[in-house]
Amino acid sequence: MSNFVKDADWLDWHPSPSKPNYTLPAGAVDAHCHVFGPGAQFPFAPERKYTPCDASKDQLWALRDYLGFSRNVIVQATCHGADNRALVDALNHSSGMARGVATVKESVSDAELEALHQAGVRGVRFNFVKRLVDALPFDALTRIADRIKELNWHIVIYFEGQELPELYDFFTSLPTTVVVDHMGRPDVSKPVDGPEFKLFLQLMRDNEHFWSKVSCPERISLAGPTQHYQDVIPFARTVVEQFPDRVLWGTDWPHPNMKTHMPDDGQLVDMIPLFAPTVELQRKLLIDNPMRLYWS
Numbered sequence: 001m002s003n004f005v006k007d008a009d010w011l012d013w014h015p016s017p018s019k020p021n022y023t024l025p026a027g028a029v030d031a032h033c034h035v036f037g038p039g040a041q042f043p044f045a046p047e048r049k050y051t052p053c054d055a056s057k058d059q060l061w062a063l064r065d066y067l068g069f070s071r072n073v074i075v076q077a078t079c080h081g082a083d084n085r086a087l088v089d090a091l092n093h094s095s096g097m098a099r100g101v102a103t104v105k106e107s108v109s110d111a112e113l114e115a116l117h118q119a120g121v122r123g124v125r126f127n128f129v130k131r132l133v134d135a136l137p138f139d140a141l142t143r144i145a146d147r148i149k150e151l152n153w154h155i156v157i158y159f160e161g162q163e164l165p166e167l168y169d170f171f172t173s174l175p176t177t178v179v180v181d182h183m184g185r186p187d188v189s190k191p192v193d194g195p196e197f198k199l200f201l202q203l204m205r206d207n208e209h210f211w212s213k214v215s216c217p218e219r220i221s222l223a224g225p226t227q228h229y230q231d232v233i234p235f236a237r238t239v240v241e242q243f244p245d246r247v248l249w250g251t252d253w254p255h256p257n258m259k260t261h262m263p264d265d266g267q268l269v270d271m272i273p274l275f276a277p278t279v280e281l282q283r284k285l286l287i288d289n290p291m292r293l294y295w296s
């Protein structure tokens, strides 16, 4: 039994997602998902901002197989802080079919970084979403960035659209490939060709080492699931069409901190052809790009 009691308003991941109508190409990668615990085996971090339900590696593999994915990129969830044991355990039991993005503190040793690499970690995540973490100072992040560059890892950044002007110069100073989570969380009530999203597109255009995940319509949408998250489509499609070789897609399972509803993962997969309308764009998004970044 876990000692952890999930938050009172916690929404559990969908127990019976629909079978997608869209058939994923063979070898597709779910390039953004998480594992939570199980808390009894891998305790959640004392500094966490939320306590989730469990979401184990075996439950993730079951979803992978059910939806038709071949591989996963597991991103360290903030509820585990910089304790990457649940992530590493999942990677070690993936038969090479999962890679990871870790969270590390500046105190991490070279031997620990090397062990993470051996397990399949290929990046670190810097989180700037204030409800999720106590932010590390920029100079500490810079020192971590310089060290992981030596391993040929990349940096995943998570921030919300309105924070981009303030963070822009720091982001472009980073010395590695940089992957932006969830399209930089645009405010989709604003126009796709308005100044806020233009700044994000400029970041991508002027910095060819920046990539973007076109993920999380369920978080970004104001229209919601009954409207099939349609307000997110123009944003995601713009990013895919302008930067076809630098985009990734992921379920975001088990969808931490969703408050309005829990998405149906099958419905999320059915958004892929709306984001990437041609077979070639789908192949890049789901296979070529994640394979190049994580498995080459």
Ligand SMILES: O=C(O)c1cc(C(=O)O)oc(=O)c1
Pocket (backbone or CB within 6 Å): 076, 077, 078, 079, 132, 181, 219, 252, 256, 257
């Ligand atoms: O928006 C979020 O609440 C969220 C949280 C986490 C995490 O806790 O790691 O990861 C995500 O990709 C999104």
